[in-house]
Amino acid sequence: MAIVQSFGAAEEVTGSCHLLKLRNGLRILIDCGMFQGEGEDEKNRQHFGFDPRKVDILLITHAHLDHVGRIPKLVKEGFDGIIVATKATFELAQVVLFDSAKLMEEEYRTRYRKAQRRGEEKSVPKPLYTTEDVEDTWLLTHIRAKYDRPLKVAKGVKVIFRNAGHILGSATVEIRFKEEGKTHKVVFSGDLGNRDDLVMPYVENVPEADMLFIESTYGDRNHKNMKETIKEFKKAIRKTLLNRGNVIIPSFAIERTQEVLCILKDMYRERELPRCKVFLDSPMAIKATHLFSKFHRQLGPKCNLFYKEDGDVFDFPYLRFTCDVESSKKINEIERGAIIIAGSGMCTGGRILHHFKNRLWNERNCVIFVGYQAEGTLGRYIVDGVKWVRIYREEIRIRAKIYTINGFSAHADQQDLIDWIAHIKKLGKICLVHGEREKQSVFKKAIREKVGKRAHIVRPKEKIYL
Structure with missing residues (x-):
């Protein structure tokens, strides 16, 4: 048996x-x-x-x-x-x-x-x-x-x-x-x-x-309504960029990053996205995104429409891939109008920490959490409303607007x-x-x-x- x-x-x-x-x-x-x-x-x-x-x-x-x-x-x-x-x-x-x-x-x-x-x-x-x-x-x-x-x-x-x-x-x-x-x-x-x-x-x-x-x-x-989730996400993006700020999105490399890129590309095509630069600042997420596009026939209808019309599922004029460390560091020179998607998704390490160090203290900026933040992680502390965080041995005051959008899954x-x-x-x-x-x-x-x-x-x- x-x-x-x-x-x-x-x-x-x-x-x-x-x-x-x-x-x-x-x-x-x-x-x-x-x-x-x-x-x-x-x-x-x-x-x-x-x-x-x-x-x-x-x-x-x-x-x-x-x-x-x-x-x-x-x-x-x-x-x-x-x-x-x-x-x-x-x-x-x-x-x-x-x-x-x-x-x-x-x-x-x-x-x-x-x-x-x-x-x-x-x-x-x-x-x-x-x-x-x-x-x-x-x-x-x-x-x-x-x-x-x-x-x-x-x-x-x-x-x-x-x-x-x-x-x-x-x-x-x-x-x-x-x-x-x-x-x-x-x-x-x-x-x-x-x-x-x-x-x-x-x-x-x-x-x-x-x-x-x-x-x-x-x-x-049951999950939150996806239409409401996307509406909330778009509102946070537009409000921050029109306020001459920057958007930081801690994101998981596989699936969640591609979902975020899909929304941003749709916003661009529908002229809902203010002029900006979108940085995918995660080597692993970049590799995964290329694979998603390579196997586009296994994806949903919207992604295949994008591929048919543009020859790529996720790419659009505002998007930049930053593979190396030097390119990542140069993002810090941008004062306004940047959307930065970086790992790790729960902020336990990776390039997101550098962007937090350089952006969290500025009230014009925002952080959008699009994934679950486990107990004990930096992401969870921020979601729970702490006012100060310690990053690379430096105390950082959190003045950036924090958005937690729970409908993605x-x-x-x-x-x-x-x-x-x-x-x-x-x-x-x-x-x-x-x-x-x-x-x-x-x-x-x-x-x-x-x-x-x-x-x-x-x-x-x-x-x-x-």
Whole structure:
């Protein structure tokens, strides 16, 4: 009998990692993500809970760090099977993993130098993995899945990837296999997209599933109306620029940045955007944006209209890409009329800190937060209304206007999730993963009331039998 165990994203949001064990001994891993948040480093360093050497196939739903971030560690510890994902996911995952490795290497070098001066260099833990480990990952056998086409990955086992509408290349994964003369269908949703997403198309439906593992990140609520969200965003932009100020947008490199660029380009085309210079000041976000444009056929209607008319999804006359540090520093010379999009999204590091140091004290400027700010991050402190922040050993007075616009989300909300489940005609067990326990409890009740099905909240390492 087939068994599924979740070694991550069970009663929590990050660290997605689910192992399907078939009766014939075949082991299929669905995602191998990093645990994210304060105090999670030790969790990432722990044993997986299974032997990576015994895993035969790794299926990747999409390239966010909490779904791919521990793959180099998996390889480092003995996994040498095949990896299956969409072409776009493979290319985006390379960007994400190399960036992750470089950040960990830089942090290690900094901590090591400081520890050396104290004579405590042996106490500094080495990076979870290095750029060399990431390179080794791409030496394994890779199979590119195409949407909606059954793909044979082992004897008697096929997988079908369907567009999940979450980020570029994202997919729901259906695994079909035979046991005791019967064909079974196990579906992993990965992360499902928001129906109002400006960049991605709406998630594709799955016809049937004997067992469904579905994300529940926003299973307890519905998102704010997107039209109102965009209206609020545009108003903040126009008000600041017309007041001869500058706009600073801390943004996540993948999906959120592209959504912001889509709105700004639309404003330019509709002559709603005052004359300005828009800087995308994040090497990772620049690479991701080029990939989104490269795979434009996988994006939504508006993006494809932009591509058809302009030959590029996101580019427009006001937009500048600042890849190198010197170009980034020159932005500080601009007194007014700049929109600066920079990472990191929660202001925990990166180029956004330099822009904060140079702009936060000026009351003509504004900061627009377009993503969730976790507890303990600089972004959260600012959102919560602190008057002073310490950046690079300097105390900075916050006089800039702070906007928090909460309607943006790459995740499906409760109604989206319910509608998607309702379209599955032959549905067996429903298992909730990738969500906080409290939110999952609300979602479980909603499924019972609106779909008439019972759902189970998966516990860490719990054995779920088909």
